[in-house]
Amino acid sequence: MRLKGKGWIAGLVLLLVLATAALAAEKAFLWDGTRWSQVSYDGKAGYIFGIGNLADFELAASGGKAVCISRAFADELKNKTVAQIIEQVDKFYKENPGKMQTSVIEVVLRQCTTVCPPEVKSGGKK
Numbered sequence: 001m002r003l004k005g006k007g008w009i010a011g012l013v014l015l016l017v018l019a020t021a022a023l024a025a026e027k028a029f030l031w032d033g034t035r036w037s038q039v040s041y042d043g044k045a046g047y048i049f050g051i052g053n054l055a056d057f058e059l060a061a062s063g064g065k066a067v068c069i070s071r072a073f074a075d076e077l078k079n080k081t082v083a084q085i086i087e088q089v090d091k092f093y094k095e096n097p098g099k100m101q102t103s104v105i106e107v108v109l110r111q112c113t114t115v116c117p118p119e120v121k122s123g124g125k126k
Contacts, residue, residue, distance in 0.1 A: 030103045030104075030105070031047060031103060031104040031105075032100060032101050032102060032103050032104065033093040033099065033100035033101065033102060033104070033107075034100050034101070035104075036089065036090075036093060036104050037093060037100070041086065044086045044089070045082050045083075045086065047104065048082045048085050048086060048108075049082060051073060051105065051108070052073055052074075052077060054070075054073075055069070055070040055071075055072075055073030055074045056073075056074055058070040059071065059074045069105075069109065069115070072109060072113045072114075072115040073108075073113075076112070076113040076114065076115070077108075077112060077113065080112060084112075085108060085112055088107075088108075088111045088112050089104060089107050089108060089111065089112075091111075092107045092111050093107070
């Protein structure tokens with residue numbers, strides 16, 4: 001009986017080790033239009049809240065001397081709702097199917113703030 005119990009424990013430990021290794025093997029990635037289009041509205045809202053919270057934290061932790069991107073998120077996006085930001089990102093990817101590899105953060109910065117102006121189309125004025 002004792003041997004069976006130890007076998008179960010050893011099996012459980014092995015399972016946990018393998019599961020942890022599998023999770024660690026998954027590489028971090030930058031969300032782009034492909035990933036964005038696959039997640040639910042709640043997932044998109046969580047992403048936008050997450051980058052907003054990170055910007056707020058960085059701004060507070062730096063004593064107000066945060067880098068440009070965090071300041072843009074904290075200052076410029078405070079007048080927009082999460083739903084408005086999601087709508088603008090969804091619209092960008094829908095209107096630009098050839099730009100699905102563009103990161104969500106770049107789309108937010110270019111479409112929702114004045115920090116990074118939208119790209120000028122070929123033949124347009126800069």
